[in-house]
Amino acid sequence: MNHAWALLRLASPQLPIGGYSYSQGLEMAVENATVNNADQARVWIADQLLLNLARFEAPLLLAHCQAAAAQDWEQLRLHCDEHRASRETRELQQESRQMGYSLKQLLEGLPELDAPGRAFLASVDEPHLALGWALAARAWQISPQDAMAAWLWSWLENQLAVLMKTLPLGQQAAQRLTSELLPLLQQAQQCATDIEPQHYGSAAFGLSLASMAHERQYSRLFRS
Numbered sequence: 001m002n003h004a005w006a007l008l009r010l011a012s013p014q015l016p017i018g019g020y021s022y023s024q025g026l027e028m029a030v031e032n033a034t035v036n037n038a039d040q041a042r043v044w045i046a047d048q049l050l051l052n053l054a055r056f057e058a059p060l061l062l063a064h065c066q067a068a069a070a071q072d073w074e075q076l077r078l079h080c081d082e083h084r085a086s087r088e089t090r091e092l093q094q095e096s097r098q099m100g101y102s103l104k105q106l107l108e109g110l111p112e113l114d115a116p117g118r119a120f121l122a123s124v125d126e127p128h129l130a131l132g133w134a135l136a137a138r139a140w141q142i143s144p145q146d147a148m149a150a151w152l153w154s155w156l157e158n159q160l161a162v163l164m165k166t167l168p169l170g171q172q173a174a175q176r177l178t179s180e181l182l183p184l185l186q187q188a189q190q191c192a193t194d195i196e197p198q199h200y201g202s203a204a205f206g207l208s209l210a211s212m213a214h215e216r217q218y219s220r221l222f223r224s
Contacts, residue, residue, distance in 0.1 A: 006140035010133075011150035013157060017102040017132070022095045023162045023222040024048075025210030030166040031217060034210075038173055041163050042180055045156070049181070049188045052204040053152065056086070058192035059200055061151055064134035065144035073120050076134070083130050088204075089211040096128040103132025113139035148192060152185055165221055 013020055026044065029035040035044050060083060067076035087093035104127045107113050113121070117135050121127060137147035160177065163169040169177070214220065 006142050007146055007150055010136055010140060010142060010147065011154050011157075013154070013161075015154075016106060017099040017129070019099060019154065019158055020161060021222060022091075022158075023166075023214070024092070024095070024159070025207050025214055026159060026162045027166055027220055027222050028210040028214040028217055030163075031220075032213070034206075035163075036167070038167075038169060038177055041167070041169065042177055045159055045177075045181060046184050048159075048204070048207065049152075049156075049184050050191070052202045052207060053155065054188035054191035055195065056200050056202040058148055058152060058188060059195050059197075060086070061130045061133060062144055062148045062192055063197070064130045065137050065147045068117065068120075068134040068138045069144055071116055073116070076120065076131070077124075080124065080128065080131050083128055084126075088208045089215070091211045091215050096130070097126055100126070100128040100130075100132045103127070103129065103136060107132065107135060107139060110139065145189075145193070149189055152189055156181060156185055162222065 009015070026035065029044060035041050060079065064076060064079050064083070067073075067079060083096070084093075087096055104121060107121060108118075113135060117138050121131075121135055124131065133147060133151055134144075136142075137144065137150075142150070156178070160169070160174045163177075164171065164174055214222075
């Protein structure tokens with residue numbers, strides 16, 4: 001079977017986990033005019049990629065995928081605890097829990113997840129997105145590196161979808177922005193691969209403040 005099918009399946013916006021319904025604070029950044037054109041959007045997304053995702057979110061997700069692939073269930077549980085503790089706002093916590101729950105529901109209904117993976121999933125009361133992603137990659141025999149790349153791509157695609165609905169940003173402009181951001185996506189993947197666990201961490205104050213403000217935003221398209 002073509003390996004690309006599984007990778008495209010994991011990265012697809014049609015994966016029924018509801019990622020399209022969250023903006024990760026970007027809607028609030030548009031509301032308060034921090035982001036009001038394509039150039040400012042590029043800066044916002046680039047900062048998120050290199051100062052947050054590459055230093056913490058992506059390497060932690062990669063660690064989940066590596067532990068799941070190696071059947072290191074004790075280490076995977078430790079990563080789960082770390083991920084849960086790292087959600088800085090109610091919105092980010094609920095987003096991860098909701099998408100993790102949806103991935104759990106999906107995996108429980110599919111035949112590909114093996115017995116050890118299924119048993120570990122059943123043992124977790126509130127699975128989060130990174131855990132569900134790692135077990136989906138295990139089920140579909142996707143390498144940890146490819147699983148992380150799929151996650152980075154889906155994150156970028158969702159951020160561009162937010163911009164098309166809120167700025168608005170046209171489809172051609174979104175594609176030009178994608179071309180400008182792809183080298184940074186590659187850079188983020190490489191950084192996440194190379195960083196040592198003791199150096200995981202970011203201080204994404206702007207994201208946290210935008211996320212907290214979005215919880216109280218009067219009129220919004222995206223969930224909080």
